Amino acid sequence: MALLEVNGLKVHFHTRDGLVKAVDDVSFSVDCGETLAIVGESGSGKSVTCYSLLDLLPKPPAKIEGGTALFDGVDLLSCDAKQMRSFRSNDIAMIFQDPMTSLNPFITIGEQLIEPLIYNPDKTRSQSRDNARLRAIELLDEVGIINPEARFDCYPHEFSGGMRQRVMIAMALINEPRLLICDEPTTALDVTIQAQILELISQLQQKRNMAVIFISHDLGVVAGIADKVMVMCDGTVRETGDTDTIFYNTANDYTKKLLAAIPEGAKTLLSRVQPEAPIIEVKNLKTYFRDYSKALAGAGSAKRFIKAVDGVSLHIQRGEILGLVGESGSGKSTLGRSILQLAPITEGSVHFCGTQISGLNPRQLVPWRRKMQMIFQDPYASLNPRMTVYQTLAEPLLYHGLATSANIDKQVRLLMDDVGLARASMRKYPHEFSGGQRQRIAIGRAIATKPELIIADEPVSALDVTIQAQILDLILDLVERHNLTMLFISHDLSVVRYISDRVMVMNKGVILETGDTETLWANPQQQYTRHLLESIPLADPKSERQRLARSALSKVGMQGEDLEQRFRAEI
Amino acid sequence: MNSIPESRPQAGQEQEQEERGSSLWHDAWIKLRKNRLAICGLVILLLLCLVSLLTPWIAPYGYEEQNLLLGASAPSAQHWLGTDIFGRDMLTRIMYGGRVSLTVGLIATAVALIIGVLWGATAGFIGGRVDAVMMRLVDILYALPFMIFIVLLMVVFGRNIFLLFFAIGAVEWLTMARIVRGQVMNLRKQEFVEAAYSLGLSQWTIIRRHIIPNTLGPVIVYTTLTIPSVMLLEAFLSFLGLGIQPPQSSWGLLISYGVETMEEFPWLLIFPGLTLSLTLFALNFLGDGLRDALDPRTSKD
Known part of the structure; x- marks a missing residue:
């Protein structure tokens, strides 16, 4: 018998809008040393399934309507609160999605780590403070935190996102759980950090022979680490099977759709670059921010700056899509905002259509x-929650005099058709839409003024894969139809490759490398670019396993330290 | 009672509006109408205002008509709510008091609201030095002892009912400004504000269209709390000599006199107290209703 056997789980939400069957008759099992990946888009019920196992759902509105979840023979769904506490602290642990919000900012990470040891509901297992500390330090070391003894007394804000997620993992492991539930543990992280965390989880699992449930919306992420994959949609299981079967021989239409949505390969459209004068030309752009944190800490009277953008020159031809790639903190978003004069630039110039626009006043x-x-x-x-779609789209049209009050209704309707929104939803508010539809509204607002240049700052990274594919196609379509030029900023290299004509790699405020997309992919010049490219998870289990095995040989800890220091130097 | 005839013509208008796409305020009104408690509060407030407006014509007695022989008497057929120690009719005095209290409550709060929201929104939105200067001014006014401020005002300007509005407004907008500033500083970093910038909207348009509507929730709640506190503040100021003088009355004054004779003549405290409480309840229900109605995210039931 498997460690965890879930049978016919049904969770319903009783909301004002009626009954929502969040999880409808879901069954699965997972055994020690096995990894089950639950894959599905947002709203598919994958998280609810796991939360209901640990009784973490808000009740009401949630109600478990039926089913059993036998953990080692005990039904998790019907056990009392005390038993549940014991399961939570000793047997089943969970890692949450966002490491930025899942640690208490007022308590040192050490203190948070030893909490479950000291306050264990099972008195025989609770430990003295000193023992707990030793155990915690040992574990911090194991998850790749450098100098754990010193870091034990640091607060969460002193860690980067990836490091915090390591702390979360250590916290989950501290009572040696037999089942680890990871709820999108890498979604909020950069691609290089993601690769490290995935490696760490799979190493720890092998060492401890844990059962792991790995929730993700991204099939690519789970390819290398899952033994079994369960695909969920609308609260039901669409398909369960071996990883290889799911990826290579699936018969299920929904799984096929998910797999097809992963951006892969090169841009298929012909490039429409028009070799005239560049539409935008940036020369030696620098954007510095005053570093208040260090000034306050008493680092002396010397003014310190964060060099978010440090001497960047670039040009974009008319009709070109230029991809800008970099990890968080690389300054890529600041560069985009500086070009649009939304962030004050320190030095350098921006020319738009031959006119210098840097240094102009708002008027x-x-x-x-x-x-x-x-x-x-x-x-x-990015949408005002108190404005309807109509108001949001009408604002730029009216403000720039592109429509009169007589034909504004018609203009807004055309705009909505353009970005694929149903006209009937004109008077709805943003919260009534899904993420993908909202992004369509935002795109509609951006193209309303008939712009020549659009800077897209990670426009698809908050979206599900299938929606992501739709939005990317919409963007490509609009670029084509409206003859747009675009700077496409993203941390996701597959997306950039799918959409861009030319790619720039940015790190620490400077451009490391620029080149035609395919040339750069085939032959990256810089070590950093190579490292980035190697970290992309592939939606192909066999090559993904090889990749994980390869990089497991290189020292995980070293990279961790390097990245951590880089992060600290920037913040 | 009032709402039924009112809602008929609105229904037709709603159909029209739906075709054209509607605004936050219109949607808010539709939602508010469905909220029984809020409508109840609105009706009570409207009735109170109506009664106060018509008081000179409908009051059973004059507000200064004394009947020293009668003295303080308990509620009776002639004097429904009893009389005070000078034999003046309580119902009449409460009705006349409502004129003062409601005017002070509404006008002073409106003054505080307008100054506070604009001040706070401007300071929070522009930030930096402007913010520092504007908020230090608020701090200075905060630090000024209220009593001294009032006495100074009286010395300089003498007794004047408009001074009352000014004095109360000058105090109440400070907290409003701080609340709004906090909200705005938070909103300023939101991407939809940045999007508005990149559309080229002017700062004032951004404040008006994107910032202020999103601060409405806490502002409305704080406003409904301000009105009753302003009414009581008026009593205190009248006691100091600024504001209204006997034989005029206000709810705050009636309550403070009522407290003095609470043991012998409890009706002198109970009835003005109940009136004020009723107003307060009505305001709170209406305020909560407005807050929900102006937030599109609360479900449309």
Whole structure:
């Protein structure tokens, strides 16, 4: 019998809008030393499934309507609160998605780590403070935290995202759980850090013979580490099988759709680059921010700066899509904002269509603003929650005099058709839309003013894979139809390769390498670029396993330290 | 009672609006209408205002009509809510008091609201030095002892009812400014504000269209709390000599006199107290209703 056997699990949410069957008759099992990946888009019920095992769902609105979850023979769904506490602290652990918010910012990580040891509900297993500390330090070392004794007393904000996720993993492992549930543990992380965390999880699992449930929306991520894959959609299981079967021989249409949505390979469209004068030319651009944290810490009177963008020159031809790749903190977003004059630039110049636009005052910039627009990363934050779609789209049209109050309705409708939104939803508010639809609204707002240049800052990284593919196709389509030029910023190299004509790699505020997409992919010149390219998870289990095995040989800890120091130097 | 005839013509208008796409305020009104408690509060407030407006014509007695022989009497057929120690009719005095209290409550709060929201939004939005200067001014006003401020005002300007609005407004907008500033500083970093910038909108348009509507929730809640506290503050100021003088009355004054004779003549405290409480309840229900109605994210039931 398997360690965990879930049978016919049903979880319903009783909301104001009626009954939502979040999980509907889901069954699976996972055994010691085995990794089960649960894959599905947001809203598919994959997280709810796992949360219900640990009784972490808010009840109401959630209600477990049926099914059993036998863990080592005991039904998790019907055990009492005390038993559940004991399971949570000793047998089943969980790693959450966002390492930035899942640690308490007011308590040192050491203190948080030893909490489950000291306050174990099973008194015989609780330990003295000193023992707990030793155990925690040992574990921090194991998950690749450098100098764990010193780091034990640091607060969460002193760690980078990847390091925090390591701390979370250490916390999950501290009571030697037999089952580890990872809820999208790498979604919020950079691709290189993601690769490290995936490696770490699979190493730890082999060492401890744990059962692991790995939740992800990204099939590519689970290819290398899962033994079994369960594909979920709308609360039901679409398919369960061996990883190889799912990836190579699936018969299920939904799985095929998911696999097809992973951006792969080169750009298929012909490049429309028009070899005239570049539409935008950036010369030696520098954007520095005052570093308040260190100034306050008493580092002396010397002003310290964060060099977010440090001497970047670039040009974009009309009709070109230029991809800008870099990890978080590389300054790529600041570069985009500086070009649009949304961030104050320290030095250098930006020419748009031959006119210098850097240094103009806001009033002088207004006519130029119409010609350059931005698409933001988070469609949840980039739309005013109190404006309807109609108002959001009408605002730029009316403001720039592109429509009159007489024909504004028609203009907005055309715009909605353009980005594939149903006209009927015109008077809805942003929260009534899904992430993908919101991004369509944001794109609609950006193209409303008929711009020539669009800077897209990670426009698809907050979206599910299938939605991501749709939005990318929409962007390509719009670029084609409206003759747009685009700077496409992303940390996701596969996406950039799919969409861009030319790619720039940015790190620590400088451009490391520029080249035609395929040339750069085939023959990266810089060590850093090579490292980035190697970290991309492939949606191909066999090569992915080889890749993991290869990089496991290189020292994990060294990279961790290197990246951590880089991060600290930048913050 | 009032809402039923009102809602008929609105229904037709709603159909029209739906075709054209609607605004936050219109949606808010539709939602508010469905909220029974809030409508109840609105009706009570409207009735109170109506009664106060018509008081000179409908009041059973004059507000200064004394009947020293009667003295303080318990509620009776002639004097429904009893009389005070000078034999003046309580119902009449509460009705007249409502005129003062409601005017002070609404106008002073409106003054505080307008100054506070604009000040806070500007400081929070522009940030940097402007923010520092503007907020230090707020701090200075905060630090000024209220009593001294009032006495100074009286010395300079003498007694004047408009001074009352000014004095209360000058105090109440400070907290509002701080609340709004905090909200705005948070909103300023949101991407939709940056998006508005990149559309080339002017700062004032951004504040008006994107910032202020998103601060409404806490502002409305704080406003509904301010109105009753302003009414009580008026009593304190009247006691100091600024504001209204006997034989005029206000709810705050009636309550403070009522407290003095609470043991012998409890009705002198109970009835003005109940009136104020009723107003407060009505305001809170309406305020909560408005807050929900102005937030599109609360479900549309």
